[in-house]
Amino acid sequence: MLGYVRLELIRTMRDGGYVIFGIVMPVVMYLLFTNLGLAPGDRHDAAIYTMVSMAAYGALGSAFNNGTGIAEDRAAGWLRQLRLTPLAPAQVVAGKVLIGAVSVVPSIAAVLLSGVLVNHVTLAPQQWLAIVALLWAGTVPFSLLGLGNGYRLSGQTAAMANLATMLTLSIVGGLWVPVQNFPSWLKVIAEWTPSNNYAGLSWRIAFGDPPTIHQIVLLLGWMLVFAVYAVYGYRRAGRRA
Amino acid sequence: MIYSGPRHPPTFVFVTTNTSDAVSLTSATKHFGPVRAVDGLTLTIPRGQTVALLGPNGAGKSTTIAMLLGLLPPDSGHAALFGLEPEQAVRQGMVGAMPQEGGLIPRVTVRELLTFVAGTYSAPLPLDQVLTLARIEDLRDRRVDRLSGGQAQRVRFAMAVCGDPDLIVLDEPTAALDVAARREFWESMRGLASRGKTILFSTHYLDEADEHTDRVIVLGHGRVIADGTSAEIKQATALTTVSVTAEGECSWLATLPGVRHMEVKGTRVHLRSGDSDATVMALARAGAVRDLEVVPADLEDAFVALTTDAAPATDKESV
Structure with missing residues (x-):
C-alpha cells in the first residue's frame, strides 16, 4: 500500500491544478490581502487571521483535488487495473485517504511559513502546534465530500463540482472575506458552514481562545454527513467499476 | 476402453474445480437487460496452454473475461482460477490481466508505473526483464500519457506480466493497433509463452488465433461453438x-x-x-x-461457417 501512496503522491506533486489551487494561490492571496491592507484590524492581527484563512483555503483546495483524482482514475480505468493487482480494495481506499491527508500538508505549511517569514507572525509554540494539528485534522470532512463527488460523478463533472464546492465553501465560510463584513443574513448561513467552523477552531486558538463546543459539534456533524455521502458514492462506483 | 456404462443425462450440475486447471468456468451466465451476453458457458484451461478466445463483436468475449477475473459476478454458474475464487487468485498474485482499454494514468513515467504494479506482487520480475519482454527499454523514463497507441499497448502488456503471474489474461490486446504494432506485440507475446505461462487472450483477428495458440475456443452468442486446435477447427467446419x-x-x-x-x-x-x-x-x-x-481451409472460412448459423441469444424476440 505504501507503493500506492508513493505513486499517487508523485502524481499529485506533478498536478498543476494541485500546485496552483492548493499551494500557489493561497500563498499569493495571503500576501496580497495582508500587504494591500485588505484585511481587517491592525497589521499583525490581520496577518494572523488571514494566515489561518488562507491555510484553510489551501487545505480545502488540496482535499477536494484528491477527490477529483478518483473520478479521473475511474475514467482512465485505473481503479479496475488496481482491482486486477494483488492490492485489496480496502487498501486502495485507505491509501487514497492517506494520500489526501498527506497532500494537504504542503498547502498548510506554505501559508504558515509565509506568515512567519514574510509577515513576521509570532505565536506561542503550543498555539502553532494546535493550529497545525487542527488545520490538518479538520480537512477530513472536506476530503470525504471530495471523495464522494469523485466516486459518484464522472471525470469532468466531478472536477467542476469539487471546484465549485470548494470556492463556495471558502467564500461563504469567510475564508476570503471575514464573516464580520458579511450582511447579517449571510453571516447566519456562514456560521453553519463546515468551512467557517473548520477555520474558526484555529482563529480562536490564534487569538488566545479555546475553540467553542458549537464549532466542534458542527464540524463533527458535517463530517458524519460527508462520510455517509462518500460511502454511498463508493458503493455506487463499486457496482459500475 | 474396457467398459462403457450406460449414459444418463446429467440431472445435477456439480461444480468441480480441479486445481491443476488455470481457468474453469462452469455454466456461467450473464444477462445485460434482455440480452444474454454469456449463456451457460463452460470451459476449462489447463496450466501452460496458450488459448485464443475467438469470436465476433458481441460474442461475449469481454463478459467472459470479466467474469473469470472476478470483475463481474455471473448471474448463475461459477468461475474459478487455480481452484480458487477469482478475487482470491488475483489477491495472491497468480493473475495478471490487460483489460480491453484503460489502466494508464497521467503524470507518471513508465518506470514509476511498472515499479508500483510489480511491487504489489510478492515475486515480480526484475524491471529490466519486463522492459525487455515488452520491448519498451527505450521508453523507461517517458511519461505514460505521452506514448503512441502501440507503445501504450506494450506498457499495458508490461503491467499484466510484471508480477510474473501464472495466468495472463489479455482482452483484445491488438484491437486498436496497426499491422506493424500488432507484429511487435506478438513478438513480445512469444517471449512470454516460452516461459511456460498460461495465456488466455481474446481476439477477432483470425490469423492471430491461428498463429499464436495451442487452442482456439470460438464463442458465438455467449456460447462455445467450437473448441480445439486451429487445425481441428478448420477441419471440423471448413473443407x-x-x-x-x-x-x-x-x-x-x-x-x-x-x-x-x-x-x-x-x-x-x-x-x-x-x-x-x-x-x-x-x-x-x-x-x-x-x-x-x-x-x-483457412480459419476465416471456419469462423464464418461457425458464427453465422448460431441463433442470437435474446430472451425477447423483439430485441
Whole structure:
C-alpha cells in the first residue's frame, strides 16, 4: 500500500491544478490581502487571521483535488487495473485517504511559513502546534465530500463540482472575506458552514481562545454527513467499476 | 476402453474445480437487460496452454473475461482460477490481466508505473526483464500519457506480466493497433509463452488465433461453438479444396471418399473434402490426378461457417 501512496503522491506533486489551487494561490492571496491592507484590524492581527484563512483555503483546495483524482482514475480505468493487482480494495481506499491527508500538508505549511517569514507572525509554540494539528485534522470532512463527488460523478463533472464546492465553501465560510463584513443574513448561513467552523477552531486558538463546543459539534456533524455521502458514492462506483 | 456404462443425462450440475486447471468456468451466465451476453458457458484451461478466445463483436468475449477475473459476478454458474475464487487468485498474485482499454494514468513515467504494479506482487520480475519482454527499454523514463497507441499497448502488456503471474489474461490486446504494432506485440507475446505461462487472450483477428495458440475456443452468442486446435477447427467446419483437371463426364468424382461438395468451372473440378487424404488416394487409384491442387481451409472460412448459423441469444424476440 505504501507503493500506492508513493505513486499517487508523485502524481499529485506533478498536478498543476494541485500546485496552483492548493499551494500557489493561497500563498499569493495571503500576501496580497495582508500587504494591500485588505484585511481587517491592525497589521499583525490581520496577518494572523488571514494566515489561518488562507491555510484553510489551501487545505480545502488540496482535499477536494484528491477527490477529483478518483473520478479521473475511474475514467482512465485505473481503479479496475488496481482491482486486477494483488492490492485489496480496502487498501486502495485507505491509501487514497492517506494520500489526501498527506497532500494537504504542503498547502498548510506554505501559508504558515509565509506568515512567519514574510509577515513576521509570532505565536506561542503550543498555539502553532494546535493550529497545525487542527488545520490538518479538520480537512477530513472536506476530503470525504471530495471523495464522494469523485466516486459518484464522472471525470469532468466531478472536477467542476469539487471546484465549485470548494470556492463556495471558502467564500461563504469567510475564508476570503471575514464573516464580520458579511450582511447579517449571510453571516447566519456562514456560521453553519463546515468551512467557517473548520477555520474558526484555529482563529480562536490564534487569538488566545479555546475553540467553542458549537464549532466542534458542527464540524463533527458535517463530517458524519460527508462520510455517509462518500460511502454511498463508493458503493455506487463499486457496482459500475 | 474396457467398459462403457450406460449414459444418463446429467440431472445435477456439480461444480468441480480441479486445481491443476488455470481457468474453469462452469455454466456461467450473464444477462445485460434482455440480452444474454454469456449463456451457460463452460470451459476449462489447463496450466501452460496458450488459448485464443475467438469470436465476433458481441460474442461475449469481454463478459467472459470479466467474469473469470472476478470483475463481474455471473448471474448463475461459477468461475474459478487455480481452484480458487477469482478475487482470491488475483489477491495472491497468480493473475495478471490487460483489460480491453484503460489502466494508464497521467503524470507518471513508465518506470514509476511498472515499479508500483510489480511491487504489489510478492515475486515480480526484475524491471529490466519486463522492459525487455515488452520491448519498451527505450521508453523507461517517458511519461505514460505521452506514448503512441502501440507503445501504450506494450506498457499495458508490461503491467499484466510484471508480477510474473501464472495466468495472463489479455482482452483484445491488438484491437486498436496497426499491422506493424500488432507484429511487435506478438513478438513480445512469444517471449512470454516460452516461459511456460498460461495465456488466455481474446481476439477477432483470425490469423492471430491461428498463429499464436495451442487452442482456439470460438464463442458465438455467449456460447462455445467450437473448441480445439486451429487445425481441428478448420477441419471440423471448413473443407479442404482438392482440384483436378477433368474432361467429359465427371459427376462420379462427387462420390469419392470425403467429398461433400463439387463445383465444375470449365475443365477444372473443385472438390470440397472433409478428408482430403482419402479423396486424393481415390483420385490416384482412378487415374484422375491431373494438375492436382490441394488447398487447406483457412480459419476465416471456419469462423464464418461457425458464427453465422448460431441463433442470437435474446430472451425477447423483439430485441
